[in-house]
Amino acid sequence: MTPRRELVTLVTADLISNLGSRISVVAIPWLVLETTGSPAKMGLVAFAETLPYLLSSALATPWADRIGLRRTSILADLASAALMVAVALTPWLGFGALVALVAVVGGLRGIGDRVKHVLFRPAAEAAGVRLIRLTSVYDGLGRLVTLFGAAAGGLLVWWFGVTGAILIDAATFGVCALLIGALVRPPAASATLAQPEGYLRALAGGFRYLGRDRMLLSMLLVIAALNMVANASIAVYIPLWVADVLGNPAGLGLVLGVFSAGALLGNLLFTVLGPRLPRYLTFVAGALVSGTPRLVALALSEELPVVLVVTFLSGIGIAAVNPLLGVALYERVPVDLQTRVIGLAGSLGFVGLPVGALLGGWSVAAFGLAPALLAMAAACLLVTLLPLSTALRPTPAPTPSTT
Template sequence: MTTETRKAPSPLRSSPFRRVIAAEFISSVGTQMTTLALPWFVLTTSGSPARMGLVFLIQILPVPLLSMPAGLLVARWGARRVTIVGDLCSATLIAAVPALYLMDMLPFWALLVIVALLGCVTAGYLSAQRMLLTDTIGTDESLVTAGNALFETATSTARLLGPAVAGLLVAQIGALNVLWADAASFALSAALLTRLPRTTPSPQPLAAHNMAEGARHLLRDPVLRTLALATLGYGTLMPVVMLALPVLATDRYHADPHVAGWLLAAWGGGTALGTVLVAWLARRTAPLKLAAAGGAGAAVVLWLLPWDQPVTTLALTVAISCMFLPAVTAPAVTMMMLRPPEHLRAHVVPVFGAAVFLASPIAYGTAGLLFEHLAVSTVLTAVAVGATLCALPLLKLGLSPNRP
């Protein structure tokens, strides 16, 4: 594993890496379309917001619960096989919703079973996706950090395009047909990944103690522990900021829906720009220095959010704060993938991913309660304090001349 700072070649020069990014973008666009189409389908067919919420819960719940066992599967089968099988299973399950509905064979309990199975597949899929990067571009820190940033670029761009495309398609062709399109996106993703070179996973026993050892290694290693805690902290704080945006539009800007739209667009645009910049900087900057700079920059900018200011500067503040965050997450994921011993890598990443995945729904639920009882400026000040506390250990880690 190299630690020297130098300009590395772009991972986009690798044809297998381009296939991974293309597959991720295509399947993510389809997934974002389903994120709108499936609840719309449930709401319009049942008329029940409670049923719609239950569908979301049942689909998300298996992901953190099964992330660690999924890591065992990735270690045994390999990332390529797990991802391809996950794509094909997702395509089949999503297509089953409109198919069964058209045959009048989709009671609500059957829909819950389908979305629960989708959640189970997603748990393994998420564990395998990032491991595909090292299969395609190797284990150089700079290359993998740039690859992770480009991976996030594909995902964040899909998050911008998917809901907008879904809104148009739901209005034009109906929610059921949008689900067919998502199923097709997973099938196309699988077809792209079948062209990847085959890799032989290291033979190792499929035992739970490997996952426990991965968790212990994550907690014992000072670098991984610092990165994991900081990333988890930002993963908890930033959903609070996102939920604050419509509250700010309501409280400060006369409940103007256009303002809420601009602020959300600034969020997505800042994140997308940040991932592109990190992909460029990662080839010139050591991962720990990059994480330290990203954490410090985000913390400083977040102190500007509580101020009463024109909407233009607020949108710029939101965009810049989101632009810094990929500089934390991409190096963190890279170190989780490369720093552990090779036999533990497939077990450390799922532990880290499960913790971060759990942070967002908890943060959204807590933020809703906070905004009901506290002023938005008070909550955002607390977010800035929390971000500063996350940034301090990153700065110590990145600037230490004797860092591991």
């Protein structure tokens, strides 16, 4: 198989795995609702998956380096497939078993996702594909998978029942493992990056490197803030605004859909123009456009067209953010540290998701919707402006210390 086809296979396998994860986002809460009828238990299961995902993304990476990235990816996906079959059986196993199984699957997905992303770089270089093209195209395809996966999850539950939908999710993990096991052969230098030091020392090396790279830290801080805004908006702010102003739940889908449409258009534009744009200034500009304006529009306007236009433009802005972070991680971090640093970066970026949902609900309960939106907008603006001075004068990547 040619290097370009290997790259396509690797990306396709990752997207198939992500599709299964999007299906489970719909199917597993529905399983909990069917078997327990408890919204609180639905939240507990979601938390049980998210926390291990964040922890394994950061803490399991030294083991992945020792085992080998490709082998870790295959083992994580095979184990996830088997455990998702067990999840489908939990009506007979009980709620405690469901929580435990979902937690283990979350941990496996965290390290599995990270090692696939590390493998993208050597695969792209072998195929002669520019990293900024790869990260941009992957980000756009990932958004399509997210949109399609949520809808597919609902339809699969309707067509095949919740157990059938979860079994289909398990099959996606199996297909991903099969594709990578049979068709992906990363260059020997990156297939296994065994580290001579022990686990704690290896993990500390990733922390030390990331702690010295102010550019990456500032970008990750922005990503965490934008994830916080996104989750607070989806879980709390937009539903409340739609209920208060429109009184029609159809407006919720319209606002969320417009943002996704803007992100897809922005991704197409960035794929074409991205290689010619100044990277860090583009990152900061995209972050500024994508976060604060849509919160301010919700706080100050009761006109749906105004909110839709601002939300659409914010979606265009977000399209540059993730691809540029991906390129920075690939280009600035040495190959022997990429698994650990990319894992830590994923955890730091995603930590804004659970924080956003909690802050969104608390802020509205404490201050009301409009003041909460303006406070969140101010905080987001402050965070996205912080790296501006660094973006104007990019600092070289730190040299890793020898161990």
